[in-house]
Amino acid sequence: MRAVAWHGKRDVRVDNVPEPTIRRPTDIIVKITTTGLCGSDLHLYEVLGAFLDEGDVLGHEPMGIVEEVGGEVAALSPGDRVVIPFNISCGTCFMCNQGLHSQCETTQVREQGMGASLFGYTKLYGQVPGGQAEYLWVPFGNTLPIKVPHGPPDERFVYLSDVLPTAWQAVQYADIPPGGSVAVIGLGPIGDMSARIAMHQGAGQVIGVDLVPERLERARAQKIEALDLAEHKDDLADVIREMTDGRGPDAVIDAVGMEAHGSPGPKLAQQATGLLPDAVAGKFMQKAGVDRLAALYLAIDIGAAAAAPYRWSVSTAG
Numbered sequence: 001m002r003a004v005a006w007h008g009k010r011d012v013r014v015d016n017v018p019e020p021t022i023r024r025p026t027d028i029i030v031k032i033t034t035t036g037l038c039g040s041d042l043h044l045y046e047v048l049g050a051f052l053d054e055g056d057v058l059g060h061e062p063m064g065i066v067e068e069v070g071g072e073v074a075a076l077s078p079g080d081r082v083v084i085p086f087n088i089s090c091g092t093c094f095m096c097n098q099g100l101h102s103q104c105e106t107t108q109v110r111e112q113g114m115g116a117s118l119f120g121y122t123k124l125y126g127q128v129p130g131g132q133a134e135y136l137w138v139p140f141g142n143t144l145p146i147k148v149p150h151g152p153p154d155e156r157f158v159y160l161s162d163v164l165p166t167a168w169q170a171v172q173y174a175d176i177p178p179g180g181s182v183a184v185i186g187l188g189p190i191g192d193m194s195a196r197i198a199m200h201q202g203a204g205q206v207i208g209v210d211l212v213p214e215r216l217e218r219a220r221a222q223k224i225e226a227l228d229l230a231e232h233k234d235d236l237a238d239v240i241r242e243m244t245d246g247r248g249p250d251a252v253i254d255a256v257g258m259e260a261h262g263s264p265g266p267k268l269a270q271q272a273t274g275l276l277p278d279a280v281a282g283k284f285m286q287k288a289g290v291d292r293l294a295a296l297y298l299a300i301d302i303g304a305a306a307a308a309p310y311r312w313s314v315s316t317a318g
């Protein structure tokens with residue numbers, strides 16, 4: 001079959017590779033019909049090469065039709081339509097039972113100190129072949145795939161694999177009070193969806209920031225108050241405070257990708273820091289201002305900052 005394989009930094013090719021097979025009775029094989037290309041794939045293309053081997057198959061946002069099921073798969077049959085979550089979780093261990101699927105104890109890669117395995121995402125996450133391929137091997141056929149109806153186009157469902165839950169989770173963590181305000185930094189796929197989910201969940205005021213005209217237009221069409229970073233290089237925090245009665249927004253969501261175009265990540269992070277209390281901001285800028293891993297450090301810092309009275313949520317995927 002054909003599959004997108006990694007060959008080196010900035011070297012990704014469509015190769016012919018062996019088709020996957022059922023290895024355990026709870027496995028399934030999915031014939032892929034649509035698969036996303038993620039902002040996170042750019043990390044593999046650029047900076048995470050040390051954790052890949054030549055020939056590793058990429059991709060973690062797939063959906064398709066069940067081609068084959070193992071003998072103990074009761075939840076699905078060949079011909080069923082499924083979305084496959086990027087995070088490989090068993091659905092039955094202690095962590096999965098707490099709803100912490102990204103820490104699944106059955107698939108986590110302990111020697112790397114990381115969370116659960118991921119499709120198509122380096123040795124750090126299990127080196128599992130990915131979904132940018134004609135066929136995908138999927139374990140835990142009874143619990144992992146999301147069965148969806150036949151009929152509507154793939155675009156109605158494929159975002160369930162990663163970007164929609166990622167954006168939804170960012171909004172959950174941001175904990176915007178009913179009718180409250182949120183600033184979303186970055187309006188790519190995750191930021192745009194986060195802003196729209198925040199509106200859907202009852203935020204009273206959603207402010208978005210980006211510098212790509214098409215993204216600003218798309219956000220404004222959804223009644224998001226979109227600010228052009230190019231016009232607010234030096235006064236972004238002041239303008240957002242002005243828009244929120246001088247207090248600043250109730251919540252901030254950072255949705256700037258690590259390899260954002262023109263690397264505005266650190267720049268945006270600097271601007272956003274103006275909205276944070278000093279104790280948090282100092283620590284934040286120490287980490288966030290330095291390099292292209294800004295969003296990753298940011299995510300780590302935000303974990304610590306979550307205890308602060310300020311609401312701050314981060315999403316590095318997408």
Ligand SMILES: [Zn+2]
Binds near residue numbers: 040060061162
């Ligand atoms: Zn993704």
Ligand SMILES: [Zn+2]
Binds near residue numbers: 092096103
């Ligand atoms: Zn589990």
